[in-house]
Amino acid sequence: MRAIILLLTILLAGCVTGTAPDAGPGVGASASVGPASPQAHGQAQAQTQADGSVRLVTRVQDLLALLGHDPGGADGIAGPATRSAMARAAADLRIPVPEEPDFRFARALEAAVTDRVRTAQRQLAVRGYDPGAADGQLGPRTRRALARYRADNGLPNGPAIVADWPEPEREAKPVQPEAPARDPAPPGPLTPGRRITVLLPGETEGRVLTVADDGTVEVPGMGTVQAAGRHASEIEKDIAVGMLDRYIATLVGAVRVDVLPP
Known part of the structure; x- marks a missing residue:
């Protein structure tokens, strides 16, 4: 009888301290998660x-x-x-x-x-x-x-950056208007009713002026200039001198007066 009681005691103790088949590790189980192994670290x-x-x-x-x-x-x-x-x-x-x-x-x-x-x-x-x-x-x-x-330019498409750059085509420069042709043989000093062209500095086209009955021409921005009885070259100098106060550089040669055909 004493042997039977001892056996039952051992079995009951095992039931109390054991774990269910599907349960996780007990309190005393060693389920610690330690650092990665040297082999895993080397692989990473x-x-x-x-x-x-x-x-x-x-x-x-x-x-x-x-x-x-x-x-x-x-x-x-x-x-x-x-x-x-x-x-x-x-x-x-x-x-x-x-x-x-x-x-x-x-x-x-x-x-x-x-x-x-x-x-x-x-x-x-x-x-x-x-x-x-x-x-x-x-x-x-x-x-x-x-x-x-x-x-x-008909170049193939691709990732390469263009390296050969031919000389670009130059844009055609604007054609400067030709100055009116000079009267090849002026008959003499100007007279009332005669037409002339006056090209001032900074302008591209000459202004057509007519010698008035009093012998003068009205020059824009300057006023009247005596023209009758004088040649075109003399009028050019008068206009250049009269405009010197507005320009630093001399205007001789920058003013042009031409006589138009009758």
């Missing part, structure tokens, strides 16, 4: 470095394409096409080509792209396109101006 660090390397290669590929050296796409993999483009860019820029894309090489490409964009912006502005300020930034405004320039 390696993944971060790999992501940074992919981003760097992609950036170098984008810059190479802008400079006109096709890297075969921006996939983040430094394959044969990318390495060939790197070698061509390094030769053009006269810089060493690295074995693998690195930050120094990327910065050299970025500086070259900035210079080429700034040149393109200036050239586009000269040609009447509107790229915005020449700040070296390849923004939407500059991209649109480049696209219009390519379309207008």
Whole structure:
């Protein structure tokens, strides 16, 4: 009987201190969450470095394409096409080509792209396109101006920034009106009723004036000038002298008087 009682006591104690099959760990269970293992930390660090390397290669590929050296796409993999483009860019820029894309090489490409964009912006502005300020930034405004320039000049569309800029066509200068032909052989001094043209400084066309009955002509901005009995060259000098107080430079030669045919 004593043995039976002892066995029952042991079984009841086990029921009190045990845990249900579907229950979590008890109070005394060791379910602590400690720091990651060295192996997991190393794997995370390696993944971060790999992501940074992919981003760097992609950036170098984008810059190479802008400079006109096709890297075969921006996939983040430094394959044969990318390495060939790197070698061509390094030769053009006269810089060493690295074995693998690195930050120094990327910065050299970025500086070259900035210079080429700034040149393109200036050239586009000269040609009447509107790229915005020449700040070296390849923004939407500059991209649109480049696209219009390519379309207008039959250039293929692509990421490369235009590098060859032929001499822009000069706008035709406005044709200056020819001065009225001088009377080849003036018959003599002017007489009332004779017409003359007076070209004043800053004007492009001469004014037609008629010698009045009193022998004078009315010069705009100056007043009457005696014309009858005198030659055109004498009237020119009178007008020039009379207008000297309004001009610093001498007006001799800047005033022109011509006699028109009767």
